[in-house]
Amino acid sequence: MTAASDRLLRRLEWQVLRRLDGRLQGGHRTVWRGVGIDFADLRAYTPEDDVRHIDWNVTARMDEPFVRQYTEDRELTAWLVLDRSASMRVGGGDAPGKESVLTELAICLARLLSQHGNRVGAILYDNRHQKVIPPRAGRNQILRLAHELDRPVPADGHGATTDLAAMLRLAATTSRRRSLFLVLSDFIGEPGWERALTLLAHRHEVVAVRIVDPAELRLPDLGLVIIEDAETGEQLLVDTGDPLLRRRFRAQAREREAALDGAVTRAGAVAHRVTTDTDLVDALVGMVHRSRRRPR
Incomplete structure (x- = not known):
């Protein structure tokens, strides 16, 4: 592993996980637990x-x-399904971009889950490149994940939207044993992924974490601008100074967010949303508390 991945993990342990322990008061130990059962x-x-x-x-x-x-198997096997498609690599500026938030959130979740001997694996996915990291326990596994996430995704240009259904089907084939799957994605891609998520949630415990840039929810008044589709690269000239256009944009964004939450919930998964301007500690605390309240 590289020195860069070690520095990244140490920074997150100091800036996030140390603060997180005080906020959760040890309660995270029983939130995501072993979900398998063996005949006795x-x-x-x-x-x-x-x-x-x-x-x-x-x-x-x-x-x-x-x-x-x-007998209930208390050992937990967790999988991180990480969307590294084109739409995750836009944004940023003064605030962290979606890809940066995915990286830090994934490493924190892996470190949190592995603290008590649980095994953590990962699937790094974009349309043309997929990498499966088999589940293992220990700090070296977290360092390997940090190293893989620190490597840039090969640039393939635009032209194809993310096949989210294929990503979820790949996740379903990685583990025959009942496991916890945490899907980190902006869920921007080809429609029709709901069935694949339903099939995954039928066999496993699934938490869907949607990573959202606030700019995707509101349209600022910037005058005439060229808007580019993050997935396909298609460009369109729009007048962002038009108040009617901005109102319609906000209304459509709210409808889209509600529809996505509803689709995830109907599939049998737990839905979370993390915006790129949210403090990572607050995001993790919210995820743990909401998962704790969910009936098992």
């Missing part, structure tokens, strides 16, 4: 048992009901 034993059925646990094959052979007992 059989025993006779009692009226208090859940009928869904009855083993009908054994019940038929023994001529009395038996239930299967399970």
Whole structure:
């Protein structure tokens, strides 16, 4: 691993994770926990048992009901699904861009999840390049993730929107065992990804973190400007001084945000939104608190 990745991890540990520990007071240990179950034993059925646990094959052979007992696997395997498409590489200026926020958020989440021996893996995705980092525990794994995220995505130009469904299908094929998947993306791309997210959430616990640049939610008055599609590169000249245009832009942005939240929730995932001007500690605390309140 490089010295740059080590410096990045140390900076985040000092600036973010140290502050985070005080805010969460240790509560994060039970927020994302092991979600697998292993068969342990059989025993006779009692009226208090859940009928869904009855083993009908054994019940038929023994001529009395038996239930299967399970032990919960507390070891957690977590996957970070990281969208590194063209739209994630725009923005920035005085504030961090979406790609920068994704990098820091991913490293903090990986460090937080791995603190108690959990294994963390990652999928780095754009339309033409995908990299899978198998799940492992330990600091070296976080350094490897930081190193990969510090490497620039090869420039392929514009012309194709992100195939989010393909990204989610790739995630679904990486783990046969029930795991936690944290999808970090702006969810700007080809429509029709909802089914792939539903299938992923049917088998795994899924948290969808949408990373949003505030400029995507409001149109400032800058006069005549050329707007470029972040995914395809298509350009359009617009008059941002038109108040009607700005109002319509804000209304459409609100509708888009509500539709995205609704689609993620209907798919069975937990929806979070992190804007690039949000303090990273506040964003992580909000994610943990919201996940803690979700019924299991």
